[in-house]
Amino acid sequence: xxxxxxxxxxxxxxxxxxxxxxxxxxxxxxxxxxxxxxxxxxxxxxxxxxxxxxxxxxxxxxxxxxxxxxxxxxxxxxxxxxxxxxxxxxxxxxxxxxxxxxxxxxxxxxxxxxxxxxxxxxxxxxxxxxxxxxxxxxxxxxxxxxxxxxxxxxxxxxxxxxxxxx
Amino acid sequence: xxxxxxxxxxxxxxxxxxxxxxxxxxxxxxxxxxxxxxxxxxxxxxxxxxxxxxxxxxxxxxxxxxxxxxxxxxxxxxxxxxxxxxxxxxxxxxxxxxxxxxxxxxxxxxxxxxxxxxxxxxxxxxxxxxxxxxxxxxxxxxxxxxxxxxxxxxxxxxxxxxxxxxxxxxxxxxxxxxxxxxxxxxxxxxxxxx
Numbered sequence: 157x158x159x160x161x162x163x164x165x166x167x168x169x170x171x172x173x174x175x176x177x178x179x180x181x182x183x184x185x186x187x188x189x190x191x192x193x194x195x196x197x198x199x200x201x202x203x204x205x206x207x208x209x210x211x212x213x214x215x216x217x218x219x220x221x222x223x224x225x226x227x228x229x230x231x232x233x234x235x236x237x238x239x240x241x242x243x244x245x246x247x248x249x250x251x252x253x254x255x256x257x258x259x260x261x262x263x264x265x266x267x268x269x270x271x272x273x274x275x276x277x278x279x280x281x282x283x284x285x286x287x288x289x290x291x292x293x294x295x296x297x298x299x300x301x302x303x304x305x306x307x308x309x310x311x312x313x314x315x316x317x318x319x320x321x322x
Numbered sequence: 323x324x325x326x327x328x329x330x331x332x333x334x335x336x337x338x339x340x341x342x343x344x345x346x347x348x349x350x351x352x353x354x355x356x357x358x359x360x361x362x363x364x365x366x367x368x369x370x371x372x373x374x375x376x377x378x379x380x381x382x383x384x385x386x387x388x389x390x391x392x393x394x395x396x397x398x399x400x401x402x403x404x405x406x407x408x409x410x411x412x413x414x415x416x417x418x419x420x421x422x423x424x425x426x427x428x429x430x431x432x433x434x435x436x437x438x439x440x441x442x443x444x445x446x447x448x449x450x451x452x453x454x455x456x457x458x459x460x461x462x463x464x465x466x467x468x469x470x471x472x473x474x475x476x477x478x479x480x481x482x483x484x485x486x487x488x489x490x491x492x493x494x495x496x497x498x499x500x501x502x503x504x505x506x507x508x509x510x511x512x513x514x515x516x
Binding site for chain 2: 242243267268270273276283284286303304
């Protein structure tokens with residue numbers, strides 16, 4: 157497979173993350189970085205999922221998010237995970253990712269700054285509870301948020317509607 | 323704004339299958355009274371405590387929530403520091419998945435000597451429309467709510483706090499001055515309701 161072909165496959169989302177990448181943090185992220193991450197995916201439908209290793213419902217929904225990503229990758233869904241674990245829990249985050257190998261990139265919230273400001277910048281209606289997911293359409297416009305575990309069936313219907321609109 | 327907030331709260335409530343249709347008491351309004359038994363078996367009446375103190379800090383707390391636990395030392399230290407100034411701190415555990423035994427051992431482990439109560443059926447959390455742990459309310463001797471929201475803005479780093487909102491509210495109240503910031507948005511784990 158030539159380099160051009162591989163590049164095209166990445167551009168059109170046909171190639172999932174490499175195994176190693178799945179099991180590592182994609183980096184640290186703050187509000188500006190998160191906005192950039194969403195902006196980089198413009199043209200795709202983006203679901204940002206906030207989670208933590210200590211959050212039982214987050215851990216429970218992780219496999220279903222991976223499956224959601226796999227089912228809709230070619231159509232243009234991009235899931236971005238953000239761990240909100242404390243800095244001291246970073247080893248636990250890395251261990252979790254190594255074990256779960258999610259089908260989407262995951263960042264760790266950058267330490268420092270105003271915690272409330274981060275929460276408010278993500279969504280003014282968010283109170284910090286986890287899991288929490290925010291859905292963006294192909295233009296990068298925030299469509300809606302989900303507090304608690306994602307209702308996969310109804311959320312996927314909504315995602316597919318967004319994927320169908322160009 | 324109040325309507326907008328209510329809509330948002332309702333959305334969150336639906337998502338969490340929780341039942342909390344009441345609005346939080348407005349700043350300056352009467353704090354909903356409650357009588358409960360503390361973990362060490364004493365009776366606690368908000369109205370009585372308010373009359374007997376210069377302020378009561380009602381805190382919705384959790385034994386498991388990392389956000390709430392991040393404030394364990396700050397709760398302990400503030401309760402101790404303000405006790406001599408006539409302020410009583412009271413912890414309310416409304417989570418259905420944290421029983422009295424857990425709450426008791428948690429309090430002991432973290433040096434929480436202030437009164438702590440289980441809130442059976444999350445009735446008090448509903449009356450105050452408390453959604454997250456930690457959330458605090460400051461009640462004055464007249465039983466009026468003077469502050470509602472977070473303890474401060476930085477759960478992860480106590481040394482990095484730049485907006486000690488609860489402390490500011492208490493200091494203003496004790497000095498007989500108006501509380502400059504009467505409401506902040508509480509953030510943390512959702513209260514696990516019945």
